[in-house]
Amino acid sequence: MKNQTILITGGTTGIGLATAQLLQADGARVIVTGRNPATLAAARTALGPQAVVLASDAGSLADAQALGAEIKKHTARLDGAFLNAGIAQFGPLETMTPQHFADMFNVNVRGLFFQLQSLLPVLANPSAVVFNASVAGELGLPGTSLYSATKAAVISLGKTLAAELAPRGVRLNTLSPGPVTTPIYNKLGFPADAQKGFEDSMSGQTLVKRFGTADEVARLARFLLTAESSFIVGENIVIDGGIRLT
Numbered sequence: 001m002k003n004q005t006i007l008i009t010g011g012t013t014g015i016g017l018a019t020a021q022l023l024q025a026d027g028a029r030v031i032v033t034g035r036n037p038a039t040l041a042a043a044r045t046a047l048g049p050q051a052v053v054l055a056s057d058a059g060s061l062a063d064a065q066a067l068g069a070e071i072k073k074h075t076a077r078l079d080g081a082f083l084n085a086g087i088a089q090f091g092p093l094e095t096m097t098p099q100h101f102a103d104m105f106n107v108n109v110r111g112l113f114f115q116l117q118s119l120l121p122v123l124a125n126p127s128a129v130v131f132n133a134s135v136a137g138e139l140g141l142p143g144t145s146l147y148s149a150t151k152a153a154v155i156s157l158g159k160t161l162a163a164e165l166a167p168r169g170v171r172l173n174t175l176s177p178g179p180v181t182t183p184i185y186n187k188l189g190f191p192a193d194a195q196k197g198f199e200d201s202m203s204g205q206t207l208v209k210r211f212g213t214a215d216e217v218a219r220l221a222r223f224l225l226t227a228e229s230s231f232i233v234g235e236n237i238v239i240d241g242g243i244r245l246t
C-alpha cells in the first residue's frame with residue numbers, strides 16, 4: 001500500500017487502531033481520528049510520527065462537516081476511508097432516554113454521513129470507502145434497539161451511497177462485525193458480572209463460541225479498502241463467527 005493515504009475515523013482504539021496498524025505495516029500512510037485526549041495520545045505513541053492523529057468529534061456536526069478540510073491540510077487526496085467511529089449504549093426500551101437516542105444517532109449515523117459528504121473533494125478517483133456497521137443492524141437482539149437502529153441506517157446508507165458515488169470512482173462497501181473484543185464493551189457501564197454474562201451469552205450465540213479479534217476485522221477492512229476487492233461494490237459483508245445462523 002505504498003503511496004496510499006487512508007483515513008480511519010475512530011482509529012485510536014479497537015478495530016480502527018488495529019486497521020491503522022495493519023495498513024501502516026503494509027506501507028500506507030494513515031490518518032486517524034478520535035475524540036478522547038487520552039486515547040488520541042496513546043494512538044500517537046502506537047502509530048508513531050508517520051501517522052496523522054486528529055481530534056475530530058463524530059458527534060459534533062461542525063467537526064463532521066469540517067473533516068474534509070482538516071484532511072486537506074495533511075494530504076491532497078485520500079485513497080481510502082474507513083468510517084468506523086461509533087458508540088454503543090445498551091438497555092431495554094424503558095431505560096433508553098432521548099440523550100441515548102441523540103448520542104448514538106449523532107455519532108453513528110449523522111457523523112458518518114456528514115464526514116463522508118465533507119470528504120468528497122478529497123477522495124481520489126479511484127478510491128474506496130468502507131463503513132463499519134454491525135450484524136446487530138440485521139438482528140433483533142433484545143436490549144440493543146437504538147444501537148441496532150443506527151447500524152441498520154448505516155447498512156442502508158452503504159447501499160444507496162455506493163450507487164450514488166460509483167460514477168465518481170468511489171467504491172463503497174460496508175462491513176458488519178459480530179462480537180469483537182475491543183474497549184467498546186468496557187464503556188457500556190454494566191456492572192462487571194452483568195458484562196461477563198452479556199459477553200458469555202454473545203460468545204455462545206456464535207458458531208465458533210468466541211468473540212472475534214480486532215485484527216480479524218481489520219483484515220476484512222484492508223481487503224475492502226484495496227483493489228483486492230475491486231469488483232465488490234455496495235455490499236454489506238458480515239464477519240460475525242456465524243452468529244446469524246444460530
Ligand SMILES: NC(=O)c1ccc[n+]([C@@H]2O[C@H](COP(=O)([O-])OP(=O)(O)OC[C@H]3O[C@@H](n4cnc5c(N)ncnc54)[C@H](OP(=O)(O)O)[C@@H]3O)[C@@H](O)[C@H]2O)c1
Binds near residue numbers: 010134176177184185
Ligand atoms: N466490538 C464489537 O463487538 C463491534 C461489533 C460490531 C460493530 N462494531 C463497530 O465497530 C466500530 C469500532 O468499535 P470498536 O469495537 O473498535 O470500539 P472502540 O474500541 O470503543 O473504538 C471506537 C473508536 O471510535 C472512536 N469514537 C467514539 N466516539 C467518537 C466520537 N464522538 N468522535 C470521534 N471518535 C469517536 C473512539 O475514540 P475515543 O477513544 O476518542 O472515544 C475509538 O477510536 C464501531 O462503529 C462499533 O459500533 C463493534
